[in-house]
Amino acid sequence: MPLAVVLVSPRNPLNIGAAARALSNFGFSDLRLVQPYEVAFREAVSAVGGAAVLQNAKVFDTLAGALADCSVVVGTTSVGNRELQQPIHTIEASAPLIRGHVATGRAALLFGSEKFGLSNDDLSFCHHLLRIPTVPETPSMNLGQSVAVCLYELIRDPSAIASPPVRRAVSGADAEQLTTMLLELLDASGYTNRIVAVSTTRKIRRFFRRIRLEQRDARLVLGILRQLLWKLRS
Template identity: 30%
Template sequence: MHNIKIVLIQTFHPGNIGAAARAMKNMGLSNLVLVNPVDFPSDEATSRAGQATDVLENATVVSSLEEAVQDCQLVIGTSARDRTITLPALTSQQCGEKLVAEQQSGKVAVIFGRERMGLHNSDLKQCHFQLNIDANPEYPVLNISQAIQIVCYEVFKAGQKQYEPQIEAYPLNDDLNRFYDHLESSLTGSGFIKPSHPGQAIEHLRALFKRARPTSKELQILRGMLSSFDKE
């Protein structure tokens, strides 16, 4: 299941990177992506990884989340907090099943945020769904390595099932971001969005299209529609 990426953003403690690698290998995963890790490579990460040092050695290090997920057709962000503009929510079991089902046709990713503050709102803009791991409501925030272990376990369980091949192709995250830029440009050009007071219209529209999840063909139609409006 190399098409499933485990993405860690700005991990502060190298031991958590090693623990993530171990959790991944325990459950048959190997594609680890690190966004601006504070301390990596690290002896502590290697020590905590146990027999999963190969996952660390093959980890991809990138400078931005956009780069980490630009080639993915599905991106799921983990967060214990609801946001003003919400994404469709998944349980850990639903997350595992969706990742396994869609990795048959393209790359997918699940994102884990910074140890102290989790994912920023700007990070969630790159996501299609938000993962909420059930926990004690009085203290629902898990250690990052614990959260990764839970998700990897759900992926392992889901991997034992048979899934129908996906017929419709979904666009890559990079294609979606270009569509959102085009949409904002068209709405600004038409006067619908005022540059001096943009408000949150584009954020609500992004949320709408994330819920709808247009296929690659549908996204082409939407881009063509915007281009025709731009010519008027």
């Protein structure tokens, strides 16, 4: 996906490193930094993890320079009291717009500095803004984490569904064998009251249908029952 992640004035080398690692984890490679705190950038580059992305990161003096080849610019914000001039979407709603745009040109995703976020000047470069649906009490996310969440949303597969696990359920015969053996065991142990034996039988039969054991579990339980029965009778 032709998407540039642009960090404006990042201050913390750990955050720069974490952002680079998120790009790397989700298959992105175009990291750009605008006026990073020099020491932080040098420290980040020398750290491990996401190393290739960081080595290839481009540094710019101005945001305009960083965005020169991007036809769509999306700013991230936790929304403050600022009067926002651009349309703002949740990240869930923004992602399809970004995926749509990158079919025709390069997009940029902008993240502000850890302390101040994006300035109004930075925001004026944006076509729209996105916000991660954090709770109002703690809206502001860690930089590295918000980069990870945004990139994840861009690559997540909306059609993914959990295929039910392949279960080789026990046959009726197996279930009945389990029922019989457990009843034998209960009988041998003195658990079964002769007067209510029929209702106990039904109860145990229903139990072995309800729990829907897999074949391998049935084998395990049968082995245990056999052993207990042998022990009780010997």
